Amino acid sequence: MPIITPVTKILGVRVPIIQGGMQWVGVPKLAAAVSEAGGLGILTALTQPSPDALRAAIRETRKLTAKPIGVNITLLPSINPPDYEGYARAAVEEGVRIFETAGNNPGPLIKYFKSKGCIVVHKCTTVRHAKSAEKLGVDILSIDGFECAGHPGEDDIGGLVLLARAIKELKVPFIASGGIADARGLAAALALGASGINMGTRFMCTVESPIHQNIKDKIVASTERDTVHIFRTLHNTARVFKNKVSMEVVAIEKRGNAKFEDIRDLVSGARGRLVYEKGDPDIGVWSAGITIGLINDIPTCEELLRRFERETEEIVGGLNKVVFAGESGESCP
Numbered sequence: 001m002p003i004i005t006p007v008t009k010i011l012g013v014r015v016p017i018i019q020g021g022m023q024w025v026g027v028p029k030l031a032a033a034v035s036e037a038g039g040l041g042i043l044t045a046l047t048q049p050s051p052d053a054l055r056a057a058i059r060e061t062r063k064l065t066a067k068p069i070g071v072n073i074t075l076l077p078s079i080n081p082p083d084y085e086g087y088a089r090a091a092v093e094e095g096v097r098i099f100e101t102a103g104n105n106p107g108p109l110i111k112y113f114k115s116k117g118c119i120v121v122h123k124c125t126t127v128r129h130a131k132s133a134e135k136l137g138v139d140i141l142s143i144d145g146f147e148c149a150g151h152p153g154e155d156d157i158g159g160l161v162l163l164a165r166a167i168k169e170l171k172v173p174f175i176a177s178g179g180i181a182d183a184r185g186l187a188a189a190l191a192l193g194a195s196g197i198n199m200g201t202r203f204m205c206t207v208e209s210p211i212h213q214n215i216k217d218k219i220v221a222s223t224e225r226d227t228v229h230i231f232r233t234l235h236n237t238a239r240v241f242k243n244k245v246s247m248e249v250v251a252i253e254k255r256g257n258a259k260f261e262d263i264r265d266l267v268s269g270a271r272g273r274l275v276y277e278k279g280d281p282d283i284g285v286w287s288a289g290i291t292i293g294l295i296n297d298i299p300t301c302e303e304l305l306r307r308f309e310r311e312t313e314e315i316v317g318g319l320n321k322v323v324f325a326g327e328s329g330e331s332c333p
């Protein structure tokens, strides 16, 4: 049976599962496969070298699916910021109607998308940022807990508490992000008041994910203890896979007073990209969440989302077996 929530209705999808923006991973093949499987596939704008390249990527995705797709625009702290407006305009002109925004100072971008009649899913890691985005008119909030891959913020609040706070504070529907890779996670998110989930790491490890097979195999072989936080001392924390390079970054930060220049070469995006291309997990730093401890296979997106639907129904149905005993406890087995 389909799981119908406010989010499936707003986005026009069958399954309340979004594939979040992923640098170097959120490309047409993956986004189209997720959308085709009934979720919402999202292209990562900044993975494309220019707004025109994003246009081409959108057209390529459309050839693979007629279902709704989204575009992620991530606002990064940067001395030479990318042409965010150009990417946004290109996607809107190409007819994209769903956007995932994330990062610093998203106000102008959210206002632009809303002025064009688009649906905005804003991803953030605190309830206070979620409330600010709500005031700007976003349609859905994506509440990203401390478990997540990439940037968890600096408050270190796990999904359980963050979502329980979100349901009390927010008026618009929200999805749970970070730490979810199976149907138990989706069922738990629904129980906590979320209208769906956002996943990154789980989708890296699918047949249609564009990363090298060695890296998918590495994820399957890893446990939840195989990630580490870098950039903690720079107040721009990022959860990445624990390897030689990320541990070197942590060692430099531990020495104290580390500046970005001290680690710039180690953390370069180009090295991270090579990890996915060459299949060597130790070339650079690459994002991964603690769900790597939950990922044991490499299914197609279709298989994965069907499994989510089937198992979520079983889990929620199984909850009916819970007996609420009377005061005397007579119903206890």
Ligand code: FMN
Binding pocket: 019, 020, 021, 022, 023, 025, 044, 072, 074, 101, 102, 123, 144, 147, 148, 149, 150, 151, 177, 178, 179, 180, 198, 199, 200, 201, 202, 204, 286, 287, 288, 289, 290, 291
């Ligand atoms: N989130 C963004 O908003 N922009 C990005 O560019 C981005 N890149 C990511 C790259 C990778 C390889 C991964 C695994 C995640 C990335 N994320 C990015 C975060 C995901 O969109 C998502 O919020 C996160 O993965 C959720 O946590 P999970 O990995 O536990 O599912």
